[in-house]
């Protein structure tokens with residue numbers, strides 16, 4: 160049985176691994192990136208920790224499977240009649256059975272200036288640009304920016320704001336920066352941070368952030384960003400380091416094919432009880448309109464479900480119906496502190512931080528053999544070689560550069 164998978168995120172990689180367990184399955188993964196990106200640790204890589212915890216080469220993940228074949232291309236067209244995909248390289252790929260897991264894209268809600276001036280942490284390139292902005296200030300101005308503004312009080316914004324202060328303090332000490340006031344601010348449009356969590360969790364997390372020195376503004380809408388300020392709640396904040404963690408929308412690939420995909424109100428693809436969106440096309444992970452879409456755990460669950468059903472189909476067995484599984488969440492806020500929630504269970508501080516570390520290990524071992532999963536997991540405790548200075552520049556040379 161030939162299966163084509165588009166995307167190599169949580170959903171695509173897990174589906175490929177689950178299918179390849181059956182040696183009668185031939186899996187073709189088409190993806191636009193050579194690495195699997197572990198999103199939950201991007202906030203940590205953005206604040207100076209090893210990139211090895213956030214990027215795992217696909218070659219490493221699929222090394223022991225000779226029935227998985229990977230092609231690097233960006234899929235831009237789907238012809239469901241001919242059962243063909245079109246890549247940006249103008250290559251056409253035939254498929255028998257197709258699984259799509261291409262994730263979401265960032266949206267700026269049309270707020271003027273945000274797309275031009277803000278930074279992101281969703282890719283290696285974005286993280287590189289953010290860190291170089293910080294280093295540039297140190298080298299050229301001899302100081303940090305006055306305000307580091309994180310937009311979006313969801314899990315990513317909260318995790319980033321909680322880690323940013325420590326990173327900036329470390330940089331300030333290392334480079335003996337002129338004393339000045341640097342502030343980390345977190346801005347959220349909803350009335351509380353973590354609007355999808357329980358109110359108690361929102362309250363405790365906000366308190367924790369404030370104890371770490373983060374200034375939290377909730378119920379505050381961002382109106383505009385310029386080169387050196389952000390206007391939020393009608394007031395300007397002086398900053399040229401604004402980090403946008405808010406706003407995702409479904410991959411535009413689906414809206415571009417209205418004859419194939421039907422979209423729900425939130426833009427995700429409507430799927431049937433087998434996660435099928437069209438004849439021989441399955442849509443999983445962040446792309447599918449399921450109750451807990453938008454989470455890595457859901458993407459893994461969807462991948463296991465669809466792969467299990469296709470293995471059953473190959474053996475001539477009947478397919479099962481989808482059931483959504485409520486996810487747990489463990490959101491780290493600074494060192495040795497996290498907020499844990501699972502259904503009605505909630506707890507905070509270091510026990511939750513331990514759960515989060517365990518959950519990360521489970522996350523890595525979902526895509527790598529246990530022995531290999533240790534490497535990215537341990538990388539979270541290692542500082543990146545450019546933690547204090549840009550790569551390839553020794554501290555002494557950097558100090559000289561600053562003096563010039």
Ligand SMILES: Cc1cc2nc3c(=O)[nH]c(=O)nc-3n(C[C@H](O)[C@H](O)[C@H](O)COP(=O)(O)OP(=O)(O)OC[C@H]3O[C@@H](n4cnc5c(N)ncnc54)[C@H](O)[C@@H]3O)c2cc1C
Nearest residue numbers: 166167168169170191198199234261262444445453454455
């Ligand atoms: C910063 C951040 C932190 C997060 N933290 C958490 C967390 O702590 N816990 C949690 O449960 N969830 C978290 N999430 C959400 C989680 O990462 C997503 O739910 C999960 O990645 C969805 O998996 P997916 O496979 O559907 O999409 P993705 O993981 O986004 O994978 C999509 C894949 O498709 C590829 N692709 C895209 N377009 C094309 C194309 N046209 N052609 C070919 N390939 C394409 C991409 O390169 C990528 O490989 C976080 C998300 C972000 C952005």
